[in-house]
Amino acid sequence: YDDAEVLFTQAIEKRRSIEREDDELVLVIIGWIAHTYMGSGRLDKAEELQKETLGQWKRLKGADHSGTLLAAVYLAGIYSRQGRLSEAEILEVDVLEQRRRLLGENDPDTLVAESNLGNTYPGQSRYKEAEKLAAHVLEQRMKTLGRDHPDTILAVESVAQTYALQGRLEDSECLLLENLEVQSRIMGKDHPNTIKSMELLAFTYRSQGRLEKAEELRSEALRLLETRLDKDHPDTIMAAANLAAIYTLQSRLNEAKEMRVKILAPRQKILGEEHPDTISSMQTLGLIYMQQQEWGEALCCSTPLVKVTMKKYG
Missing domain, CATH: 1.25.40.10 (Tetratricopeptide repeat domain)
Incomplete structure (x- = not known):
């Protein structure tokens, strides 16, 4: 970069x-x-x-x-x-409306705009709307580009994500396993999109309670990102946070705590104190400290967390 x-x-x-x-x-x-x-x-x-x-x-x-x-x-x-998903949504809705008006419903640029908006909706818990957009994009990609095209692969991933978030875990797993095989073959195992699919499949495994499989995928995703990107890159930090979440569920609190401590400072520096990921990091680390009865450290996390939360949400 x-x-x-x-x-x-x-x-x-x-x-x-x-x-x-x-x-x-x-x-x-x-x-x-x-x-x-x-x-x-x-x-x-x-x-x-x-x-x-x-x-x-x-x-x-x-x-x-x-x-x-x-x-x-x-x-x-x-x-x-x-x-800042609400602000992103405003821009994406406007772009989509313009694309549809100028280019038509199924133009490639219109489909990209649909995909962008569909990727924002899950963060707002609007899963049905996300699924509707993702399904339309996938239908058109399959029709015009074929199954192995990179844009089709991304469209499959988006549909699988909406399935997982709505609890349709077997459907999500089926799509993601197939997608991961195609991506690894065409793009390579260390391609960012392949790594993203690994993370999504790990999320599905975690939701199914298959923690060992989730850990295996997330460990590999983190290793690949640390090789490809800086250790303080937001994507690398997110992968570390995801792996720490698995450690917590496995009651491996010392490993989870060590990883959470490492990622908190970079998130504060890069994303800012008020970013949702930073707030989540402080909250999760504080909970681990409380579970281990490290009350002083827990207080150090909770005090700035309360201040940030009150400033952000009132």
């Missing part, structure tokens, strides 16, 4: 030396830089840059231009990573 940022910045400087500030290519490259910030976990910088880019696209080309809509998609993605 750092190398990409340097290259994009050099490209902007070169382009600006020969074109205007509102040159479309400059805006595209700035959007790419914001995307690299998001990928490397620098969400505040990504948001700042992407909001500026979206405003420039609207001023330059209007609200329904493809560049404006893509900038809105990227900003919605940043909001989602920050846990």
